[in-house]
Amino acid sequence: MAVEDVIVEPWYMMQMVQAFLQAPVYHIVIEVLLIVWIIGLLFSKSYRIQERVQLTEKEKEDLLAEWQPEPLVPDTPEDHPALHPRVVSGKAGLKVVVDGKECLNLATLNFLGMLGNKRIEKAANSALYKYGVGSCGPRGFYGTVDVHLDLEDKLAKFTRTEEAILYAYGFATIASAIPAYSKRGDIVFCDEGACFAIQKGLLASRSKVVYFKHNDMEDLERLLKEQAKDDKKNPKKAAVTRRFVLVEGIYMNYGDIVPLPKLVELKYKYKVRIFIEESLSFGVLGDNGRGVTEHFGVPIEDIDLISANMEMSLASIGGFCCGDSFVIDHQRLSGQGYCFSASLPPMLSVAASEALLIMEEKPGIFEELRTRCKWLHAKLSSIPGLKVCGEPISPIMHLQLAAQSSRTEDTTKLETICNECMNQGVALTVARYLEGEEHLLPPPSIRIAVNVELTEDDINDATSVITNVAKMVL
Structure with missing residues (x-):
């Protein structure tokens, strides 16, 4: 050890003692409290074990008897659409084969007819x-x-x-x-x-x-x-x-x-x-x-x-x-x-x-699409018992019941219309939503999608089928 270290160390200690003696009393008290608090944090537990209430055997048996477990999967109604899927064969173009039957497709969002191009x-x-x-x-x-x-x-x-x-x-x-x-x-x-x-x-x-x-x-x-x-x-x-x-x-x-x-x-x-x-x-x-x-x-x-x-x-x-x-x-x-x-x-x-x-x-394809949208919108607007929602130039239209009742009854009627139209060669679908999760649940409706390849005869035939089925169901 060097001679200088032996000389400096006692001097340094003396300076610290002198500073401590000259410090205000409140300053010393605060520092002591802080030291005690830090020591307390170091030795204290991060959590406390709460006292547990011990149940008797009779209380445990009563609780177990009252408990009714919920099913992992809720009961599904037999008529739920997921249990009766429609099987599509081939491409979903202007015409689509559903359950082995060829139908005019008003359900697929294929506005410009690019599917199958x-x-x-x-x-x-x-x-x-x-x-x-x-x-x-x-x-x-x-x-x-x-x-x-x-x-x-x-x-x-x-x-x-x-x-x-x-x-x-x-x-x-x-x-x-x-x-x-x-x-x-x-x-x-x-x-x-x-x-x-x-x-x-x-x-x-x-x-x-x-x-x-x-x-x-x-x-x-x-x-x-x-x-x-x-x-x-x-x-x-x-x-x-x-x-x-x-x-x-x-x-x-x-x-x-x-x-x-x-x-x-x-x-x-x-x-x-x-x-x-x-x-x-x-x-x-x-x-x-x-x-x-x-x-x-x-x-x-x-x-x-x-x-x-x-x-x-x-x-x-x-x-x-x-x-x-x-x-x-x-x-x-x-x-x-x-x-x-x-x-x-x-x-x-x-x-x-x-x-x-x-x-x-083909920039003209967009005007052709809007023309067909207007044709279909005008035809759908004249169907008794149904009202069409959406702009005339929109390729998406919603057919709702003019006289609405409960959601379940309306959905059942619309599904019946879609099923019967399918049997007569027009593919339609009821708009599906996640009930309970949607912010605003729209009224039940049949969602119509327009394809630019639709001809005037196709539109007349489709609306004629929908009109006849709606009269029969409603």
Whole structure:
């Protein structure tokens, strides 16, 4: 040990003792209490065992006798649709074979008739031989194939946005996009008639959800005004709170179109972001099928995010989102369906790309589709006992009972109509919902899907069958 250490150590101790003696009494008391508290934390248990009440043998027997176990699977009614499935053979094109009987197909969401298109099938088969069935991995790891990037580029150019991103499952597209942006503490103003995929996305976001009346912009503005008043009371919280408005281009459960110009007006007035789910309006509305923005002549830049699945107009599987680059890039790291799901099979990407090329080569197909929608809507509107819901140019229409009673009775009547129409060569389906989980359960209805390949004779024959069956049942 060095001589200096022997000299310094006693001096240092003396300085500490002197500082302790000169310190205020309250300072010493506080330090002692802190030391005692820390020692107490170190030796105390992290939990306390609560005293348990010991039951007698008689009490245990009584409790066991009262207990009634619930079944793992609840009893299913014998007439439940899941127990009596319809078996479809072959492709679900304009005509479909159901339970061995060929029917005119008004049930499949094949608006542009791309299912069974020979050109698309040839392109998909070529991709199958080149790439195999699937990529077997998420996009961010080893699941990105050149055809994915090619389709994303084509979708961005078609929608006139900066970028697009692909998802392997249509339902998961909007359900992943919502929680990628809206988090706990944010506010989402959503149409109460939004589809189930949107509802699942809202649940995953854990945001505050405020529902406005279906397609009612006045009610939305009322809620936005109320929120603006609350923001003024707490400006610090308002500064870090993001606000979104979530709608559908064409509503799956109702068949009507969102009044987009008024919505954009509210966006700039109340400083909110607009997300549009366009699964039904993409490939349907607008001169070139670009959707609700083209239909109303609204600049695409006014919309923050557009989402759509490719299972309606593009005869494929999966979905996509499109928008500004910084919006889309964010999903590549935070979109759950993108990050954690195996990527879209390459052959389905090629099929969607080919369908998109056909849409660009045949812009007149969209006007043809809307013409057939108007024909069918006019015919359905004249059926006694039924009322048609939805815009005349919407490819989705809902036939409801004009005189509604209980939900069970109405559903039974509509199912009877569908079954009898099926026997007479027209394939229809009752709209299905998850009762008990839907935010707003729509009235029972028959969901009608329009195909551009329908002829005027097909429409006349189908509506004639529906009219006769409705008269018989109602």
